[in-house]
Amino acid sequence: MKSHTWQRVNQIFEAALEFTAEERGAFVGRACNGDESLRREVESLLAAHNAAPNFMEQPAVAEVAEVVLDAKKLFKGQTIGQYKILRELGKGGQGAVYQALDTKLNRTIALKLLPPELTVNEINRKRFQREAQLASALDHPNICTIHDLIEFDNLHFIVMQFVAGRNIRELVGGRPLELTSALKIAIQVCDALAAAHAQGIIHRDIKAQNVIVTDNGQARILDFGLAKLTQESPDGKDQTELTVQGSPYGTPTYAAPEQSRGEHVDHRADIFSTGILLYEMLTGTWAFHGKTAVDVRHAVLHETPKPIAELRGALIPEGLQAIVNRALAKDPRERFQNIAEMRDELIAVLRELPEAESSETTRFLENFRSYVPRRIRTWDHRAKLLLAGAFAVSLIFVGFLTYRFLSSDVARTNAQPIDSIAVMPFVNAGHEQNAEYLSDGITESLINTLSQAPSLRVMSRSAVFRYKDKETDASKVGEELNVRSVLKGEVKQIGDQIAINVELIDAKDNHQIWGDQYVRKFADILTIQRDITQEIVGQLRLKLSGAEREQLTKNYTENAEAYQLYLRGRFYWNKRTAESFQRSIEFFQEAIDKDPNYALAYTGLADSYSFLSSQGIRAPEDVFPLAKDAAVRAIALDDSLAEAHCSLGYVKLYYDWDWDGAAQEYRRAIELNPNYPTAHHGYAYYLISMGRTEEAIAEIKRAQELDPLSLIINTDHGEFYYFARRPDEAIEQLHKALDLDSSFVRGHFLLARAYAQKGQCNEAIEEFQKAKNLEDTVERLGGLAQGYASCGRRDEARRVLNQLLELSKQQYVSPHWIASTYAGLGQKDEAFAWLDKAVERRFGPLIYLKVNPIWDNLRSDSRFQTLLTRVGFPS
């Protein structure tokens, strides 16, 4: 059609629309002026216009909504990257599976399309990737290999080995299998699961449809790690009841009782499911029946399956029924604790069968004949890859303990509940020395988390770190620390993998209560810790409220990198030297960069700044404002963090001299976590500053009860007696503190003061010297000067004082020391002049102005009253 004709058509068409329908015909006739083809063109368009007033009224996307929305379906011939769909193999709760051709490698594979529900959000997607990555690391002849994970058009696929065969459901088809076949399949399934469990991977959905058996009898387990995604919500709770794709998810028939109840699930759930699978193969039917999923679950929880022989209509070997019974025990602790054990017992049964003589079965058994050495070989192989040999050996040992433990297990149920635990410093099993931050950090995190369980007494960091790098015997530790259970662990980082081995031991009889191994991506470290915590809570049968449980499983960051940096920060913070504080600040800062909402990292930052000043390293005005800023941010991010309130309380007390504010923060911290020693410790500081000596002593005793081996609390406790002018008790307490660690400088320093207070000057000077020898810092020098002065050794006091004055020209020397030396020497004018400077620079220890004996010489002076007012004490 020519362009000008088209324009004419347009003009006439548009003009015609201005007329009513009746008038249009006449108008078009006139306008076309005898041009018939033009008239036909316009009229046909007008007719089309009238015919469908709603044509194209809805946007095009509505036409294809169903396709876009139902994009979970693929069709034959469609290509997904390099894979060409051949046919649909089946559909399950976890997505459809297709047989596809890998056009690059020219091989047949199976392509599993995950339901978009599982992958819509970032967290799920990440978890899926993590699980699948882990599962893909499982290299076992009885596990279907995962080749790849792909994303195509926002759809997520698992590319896996295509296994030609029938699943057990098809194989059984309602009739019992031959005994040897059933046993061989079960043995292979157990062996595969043993390998997976050793890597910390639980299948969670072992069922007939998930095990494929090839024509030559090789069994392969499918879908490792997938069940975790559908059954567990991101907060770690099992949600087996949740529906996926509109139908009740889960396979109630195979789910262990604890799984049915939605409780925490471990490898023993797989043992239960394998028991059901074995039962199904032996009888042709399920162990638990019911018309609905609810009925089945009820049966799983309460009923005992019929004897196998009865359903099979034939005798079965002695022992086989016992194996099934044990696998199907309602209480996971009464099951096999280790699936390898179940496998070995099944092998024993198979070996006793007359058919064991057949060449086929002999060949099969050949693979398992020397299964113990085989285990070790597996470990050796992995050792190169992942673990140190010692680690593997300890696992076998754990298995052995588990076995031994079973016998006393029933007795334990009725025994007194375990109400206390000591988390031993995790051993850094790696070769890298600088990974110590990780082992220490995990230990500390577990201590902090567990101590939030009100019914559990948890030994503090300082109590357990005395055992660091030492061979420890659980019952000995239990005796020394007065705890009922001991958690031991080993950590190893290899590249981006982390392996953690834990063991919970009853200190009373050295029995292992629980042991597990986690081998995962480093990014998973937070989940591992949460899993360990939950496991301990479950094993110790702690009763927790919902809020407490939440608090216990709370992750302070979801970012593993940030967490790692935080641990590094804490590691250096704990070293408490000028350099280490610098480093801890850097790490905390980096952690915050990774996760700007990481409240705990802010508290770390705040504490690092605060301590830089309180340890006399930096002037208060340089660091406290930064500390306050960080603490305030921490609270803004998470008001429920006791640590954050302590950090802020510290700044308010030591720098702001905001007594009420400080008290409020500490009280809040105690309210949030009554078991947090630092909160009581801080509140005691506040009380002593206020001159409420007796209350302060009571409060610090409470802190000490919670953390009996803390050096700082023990020495501060002694100092409080000194403030209370009770030198004998001070000396006694400080000796106790020094018994814990004779190289603790502050202990010697305070002991010196206590001796001086008692008038034992020789001992005092000796202790001051010891302190200075241990740590040759300005602060110790200041202490020595003040000590000489208070003992009346004026010449020596002057000499050291001059040294201090000289030093103060070059570096920060707290005016506090100079003032106190002058006070000791009776030079009041100088003392007040330097105290003025100390007040100006807001030197922290001025908060003890009311109680500190070193100022006793000055108290009667009116200037002292002025000073007290300046520091903000209510007169």
Added chain:
Amino acid sequence: MNAPANTSQDITQMLREWSDGKREALAELMPLVYDELRRQAANYLRRERPDHTLQTTALIHEAYLKLIDQRDVNWQSRAHFFAISAQAMRRILVDYARTKHREKRGGDAFKLPLEEAALMPSEENRVDLMALDEALTRLGEVDEEKARIVELRYFSGLSTEETATVLRVSTRTVERGWTMAKAWLHRELNK
């Protein structure tokens, strides 16, 4: 699928070159916009919200924010972007329609959950997108402006005003062109 390697600066630069008359820039630009829109369309529709509506314009806005360097862009580039997106959207939707077609040939009927089915046009108003696409190509040969109007209004879901802005014509022109194009396409599809 990874995010396009090209930075938003690159894309903005290409867009500018294209609006300055460099036709080749479009060839580079188109696949990027296409990929992004397809990714977003899929994402958008699969979001967990049960109330998802099929707002094509929103997709384009999101893609625009993502692809184009916002510091360095004027309304003109924006208009150009929308013009390109409309073409990309057309291809995406027709691709989906093709998928659907093949599916149906496979004999497997769709069953959609009710709330999703509610989004469907009623049977008599359904449009065969593949046929429409072909007809629209023919329309473009006769009258390119009308084809652009259809892309913007129908495939991208733009309003009359937005379409007018993108094409730099009056709203009246858009209205007339839209009416005419619909009649023409309807006739083509019912021939």
